[in-house]
Amino acid sequence: MQVFYATQFVLPLPPGHRFPMEKYRLLRDRLAAEVHDVQLMQAEPATDGELALVHTPGYIQAISDGSVDPRILREIGFPWSPAMADRARRSVGATIAACRAAFRDGVAANIAGGTHHAYPDKGGGFCVFNDAAVASRLLQAEHARHQRRPLRVAIVDLDVHQGNGTARIFRDDPTVFTLSLHGQKNFPFRKEASDLDVDLPDGTGDDAYLQALERALDELAHRFDPGLVIYLAGADPHEGDRLGRLKLTWDGLEARDRRVFDWAWQRGLPLAFAMAGGYGHRMEDTVQVQVNTFAVAAAYARRWHNRPR
Incomplete structure (x- = not known):
């Protein structure tokens, strides 16, 4: 299974910044040590032309040269730097590469990505460009x-925060189906309309979450026939997340991942996934959720490799 990364491009964040940048390096190190059959x-980096398929030329240029409006930078939550601009492009490039690899191999991944709060002309919520x-x-x-x-592309967004930017981008596009399971009272507080939104109350646990996911995937299958799945496998529904407000356990999140991968496998759909959000009180908990996702993904990648030709 091919896994794409940009962990060597680190944002110079000020002391006390709440974004856990170190989680990407920790995840990469653990995958190299623990998950077999991962390349x-x-x-x-994504090119200007690739980014312009979604983003406005003015916004792309502003992120590239640092002339971005300070109000937009505040919405994004990162100070501008050349490293910030480069890493944002590479995060998109990693999801592009993962999608291409998924068509060859069945399953592929981006260690980062899932930047679903980015709109065509602005970013937000730690998202600069919208990779999916x-x-x-x-x-x-x-x-x-x-x-x-x-x-036809199905974007299955299981980050705890609604994919508002993605929903806005594709709201009039019948070739992309946006599904978002998210915390009803969580960020963003003004939500966009996805093709299918499932609002979950604070404190939602494993059973209720998995039942909601099952219903959502059934409705997706009834309404849409995709040729590619992009899965945002957020770690932030975990009960130990600082920003999540849901109560999924390790087992619940692993069951969530298995259900999504199995849904795609049963239909013969290539699946590319990105890690999206994760802000655990203990960073190692966030990384463990993500390692578990990769272990599930690697098992399905082996099934793709061994399937009858």
């Missing part, structure tokens, strides 16, 4: 060179 590969949106549009363009039927 770690450095991500290339750019990857969807680019893979659709590449697919159109060889196929008459447009590539």
Whole structure:
């Protein structure tokens, strides 16, 4: 299973900043040591042309040269630096590469990504560019060179925060289905309309969450026929997350991952996933949730490799 990373590009954040940048390096190190059949590969940056499939030229330029409006920087939550701009491009590039690899291998991943709060002309909530949106549009363009039927993409967003930017980008696009399971009272407080939103009350635990997920995937299958799945496997529904407000256990999150991977496997759908959010009181808890996701993914990647040709 190919896994793309940009962990060597670290944002210079001020002391006390609440974004856990170190989690990406810790995850990469643990994957290299513990998860078999994973090929770690450095991500290339997304180009201006690729980003422009979703984002406005002015916003792309402003992020590139540092002229971005200070109000937008406050919404993003990161100070501007050349490293911030480069890492944002590579995070998108990693999801693009994972989607391409998923068509070859069945399953592939981005160690970071899941930047679903980014709109065409602005970022927000620690998201600069929208990786799933750019990857969807680019893979659709590449697919159109060889196929008459447009590539239909299902974005299954299981970060605890609603994918408002993604919902806005694709709200009038019948070729992309946006599904978001998220905390009803959590950020963003003004939500957009996804194709399917499932609002969960604070304190939702394993059983209620998994039942809601099952119903949502059934409805997705009833309403839409995708050719690619992009899965945002947020660690922040975990009961130990500082920002999550839900109560999923280790076992509940692993069951969540198995259900999504199995849903795609049963339909023969390539699946690319990104790690999205995770803000545990203990960073090692966030990393453990993510390692568990990769272990599930690697098992399904082996099934793809061994399937009858």
